[in-house]
Amino acid sequence: MAKQTSYTMRDVARLAGVSISTVSAVVNNKGIVGPELTSVVKKAIAAMNFSPNAGARGLRTGRTHMLGLVVQDITNPFFVEALRGVEDQAIEHGYEVLVCNSNDQSALELRHLNALHTKRVDGILLAPTDSYAVRETLSQDRAPVVFIDCVPLKAKVNCVVTDNFDACYNGVRYLIGLGHQRIAVICGRLTHSTSIDRVEGCRKAMQESNLLLREEHLHHGDSHIESGYRIGLSLLQSSDPPTAIFTLNNRMALGILRAITELKVPCPSRVSVMSFDDADWAEVVSPSLTTIGQPSYEMGKDAVDLLLRSILPATEQAEAKPQQIPLKSTLRVRGSTGPVYKK
Amino acid sequence: MAKQTSYTMRDVARLAGVSISTVSAVVNNKGIVGPELTSVVKKAIAAMNFSPNAGARGLRTGRTHMLGLVVQDITNPFFVEALRGVEDQAIEHGYEVLVCNSNDQSALELRHLNALHTKRVDGILLAPTDSYAVRETLSQDRAPVVFIDCVPLKAKVNCVVTDNFDACYNGVRYLIGLGHQRIAVICGRLTHSTSIDRVEGCRKAMQESNLLLREEHLHHGDSHIESGYRIGLSLLQSSDPPTAIFTLNNRMALGILRAITELKVPCPSRVSVMSFDDADWAEVVSPSLTTIGQPSYEMGKDAVDLLLRSILPATEQAEAKPQQIPLKSTLRVRGSTGPVYKK
DNA sequence: ACTTCCGATCGTAACGATTCGATTCATGTT
DNA sequence: AACATGAATCGAATCGTTACGATCGGAAGT
Numbered sequence: 001m002a003k004q005t006s007y008t009m010r011d012v013a014r015l016a017g018v019s020i021s022t023v024s025a026v027v028n029n030k031g032i033v034g035p036e037l038t039s040v041v042k043k044a045i046a047a048m049n050f051s052p053n054a055g056a057r058g059l060r061t062g063r064t065h066m067l068g069l070v071v072q073d074i075t076n077p078f079f080v081e082a083l084r085g086v087e088d089q090a091i092e093h094g095y096e097v098l099v100c101n102s103n104d105q106s107a108l109e110l111r112h113l114n115a116l117h118t119k120r121v122d123g124i125l126l127a128p129t130d131s132y133a134v135r136e137t138l139s140q141d142r143a144p145v146v147f148i149d150c151v152p153l154k155a156k157v158n159c160v161v162t163d164n165f166d167a168c169y170n171g172v173r174y175l176i177g178l179g180h181q182r183i184a185v186i187c188g189r190l191t192h193s194t195s196i197d198r199v200e201g202c203r204k205a206m207q208e209s210n211l212l213l214r215e216e217h218l219h220h221g222d223s224h225i226e227s228g229y230r231i232g233l234s235l236l237q238s239s240d241p242p243t244a245i246f247t248l249n250n251r252m253a254l255g256i257l258r259a260i261t262e263l264k265v266p267c268p269s270r271v272s273v274m275s276f277d278d279a280d281w282a283e284v285v286s287p288s289l290t291t292i293g294q295p296s297y298e299m300g301k302d303a304v305d306l307l308l309r310s311i312l313p314a315t316e317q318a319e320a321k322p323q324q325i326p327l328k329s330t331l332r333v334r335g336s337t338g339p340v341y342k343k
Numbered sequence: 344m345a346k347q348t349s350y351t352m353r354d355v356a357r358l359a360g361v362s363i364s365t366v367s368a369v370v371n372n373k374g375i376v377g378p379e380l381t382s383v384v385k386k387a388i389a390a391m392n393f394s395p396n397a398g399a400r401g402l403r404t405g406r407t408h409m410l411g412l413v414v415q416d417i418t419n420p421f422f423v424e425a426l427r428g429v430e431d432q433a434i435e436h437g438y439e440v441l442v443c444n445s446n447d448q449s450a451l452e453l454r455h456l457n458a459l460h461t462k463r464v465d466g467i468l469l470a471p472t473d474s475y476a477v478r479e480t481l482s483q484d485r486a487p488v489v490f491i492d493c494v495p496l497k498a499k500v501n502c503v504v505t506d507n508f509d510a511c512y513n514g515v516r517y518l519i520g521l522g523h524q525r526i527a528v529i530c531g532r533l534t535h536s537t538s539i540d541r542v543e544g545c546r547k548a549m550q551e552s553n554l555l556l557r558e559e560h561l562h563h564g565d566s567h568i569e570s571g572y573r574i575g576l577s578l579l580q581s582s583d584p585p586t587a588i589f590t591l592n593n594r595m596a597l598g599i600l601r602a603i604t605e606l607k608v609p610c611p612s613r614v615s616v617m618s619f620d621d622a623d624w625a626e627v628v629s630p631s632l633t634t635i636g637q638p639s640y641e642m643g644k645d646a647v648d649l650l651l652r653s654i655l656p657a658t659e660q661a662e663a664k665p666q667q668i669p670l671k672s673t674l675r676v677r678g679s680t681g682p683v684y685k686k
Numbered sequence: 687a688c689t690t691c692c693g694a695t696c697g698t699a700a701c702g703a704t705t706c707g708a709t710t711c712a713t714g715t716t
Numbered sequence: 717a718a719c720a721t722g723a724a725t726c727g728a729a730t731c732g733t734t735a736c737g738a739t740c741g742g743a744a745g746t
Contacts, residue, residue, distance in 0.1 A: 007486050010701055026706060034724060054462045055407065056702035058398040059731045064440075066462075074430075080423060085658075087417075087444050091451075096458055098409075099442035101430050114437055119397045119409075122348075139392070141349050180745045212346070225623060257627045279624075280568060284600045286629025352733055362696045367734060377694060399732035402701050
């Protein structure tokens, strides 16, 4: 194996017969090097296939041009879309993205955050698995952080989130409008602001119609397919099953659907299903799934914008106070929801 | 904003009253520092919340402990699973992963590869969009590369791939066993070794049964949902439609299914559908989808192992010749395939 | 008592880039 | 002719770490 020894600016300088500083000036397009020297240097660079050592550069300049993205579960297409938004926008501004999947384990999340600090990334995008690792991270003398999807409880931070409360409120009102009264809500872990907001949105809609979101109708999953499946089975087999099921995440919706097909429960005639988060398979499953879609790609993009704003503060006062960028979700009615079944 | 100035080893050394070298020795667990000094230094490190600057370290040691992963399309769950395998295994060995999505554009792929080189990653995992950027990348004095999913045409390289040929051969034989004779194959771009192998596998199975894989039955998509949908529509509406459709990728399968539900073609009674790549929605779509599943998570893991082996050559001769690690796919028969329809 | 040796600690020179003040040289002004 | 101006180029210091040779005691060997 070649021992990975690339050329340095010194080599280029020697070949071109100029000083190292001149090479540096050319590489960084400083525009202060005369045209003929510039071309000589560029020729040397091309000849040697020189590419600057980002580590050394970062050491000197204090900027690494890397962003860290820490997501709770990369398996979730929602985060993949967000990742795409992040990447596209990062590239656009000359940044690379270090992707970390914390796999719903806050210990791993913490480890990732520390690794990112050691790598001296210029900024961090964080979709936290819980809010506890956060205190560490938000300390001064660490890179600025933008939260996505979910904000740490009672803390003022930069974040990009969707209108979870309103979206669920509207979703449940839609179900109630179809005549449903026994609505089961399957939520993720309530350590997430996201889950809390969504549940509260549901609760408000139900209260307005004098329905209670009773404990027995609020089910706690872990955002994964299996838990949706398990809860779905028990729900559908209970003596007094709900007429509508609202999962607060699309992985769990897959589990519910699996339970439904397995038990051959007619949907939506016997039970309606609605899910948070859209997915590309939503139109193709049987029946096609009514969802509340979030603009996840936008979320990633906007988050990078916000982050870069605090990395490169244009005006000194602009970056003073934490900003929250709210995005709108949209209800996409498909085949899995319908009027309530009358006995 | 805090101006992102972390403590350095000098600061720690001063506080602990020792030399910088001693701090370094402690940080790296060299085991040559006396127990009492070690504890003093560790205390100082903790007090200052010191974490070493990876850039400086990399500059000195020549290793960055970063791996680059370049995938053609992060939207494809197959690559997400592979990514998970890569991450888990990388973490395990103390590496971080720089994820790059080339979005099926080879220009972007090249840009990513150059960026990774500038960042001096220790190794690269590459699922190429086409084989042309490869020559650049495989040059000496660049980091070692392991290809995943797809190998550059006629080049001996390190790679981890599945048994594309055999899997398709077996898949088509299965369809033929069900009585199908008019089998449409929808392949991705034939610049991929993967696509080529798969098509050849199909071709062999058909030839053995004296069927020809005629040009008109080989359809070229671009691996995305839309192209599957478009091809599906035209196939199903043709005057002499195939009795079975085999998509060589799961995104296109979604497109086919969309076309089928839209045209209300009974499946599998009128047309059978089979797809390469499993997905978590495959059991839930209507009808559930017969697939050939690849061990994508394993692929990622194995690829990292192979890569690390050429980064840290244990014995000098071990890393001499390129290795190919082959993995097995498995046919998962579900509801979308059945006996051929008799008029 | 004198050397020898060894373990623990320290100083310093890299690593490869950027930055900034110093230098050079040609031009324009008086 | 003497000097100021300014553009183009260069040298040296610096960023934070690791690696390696030097140093310094004290224990052991004779």
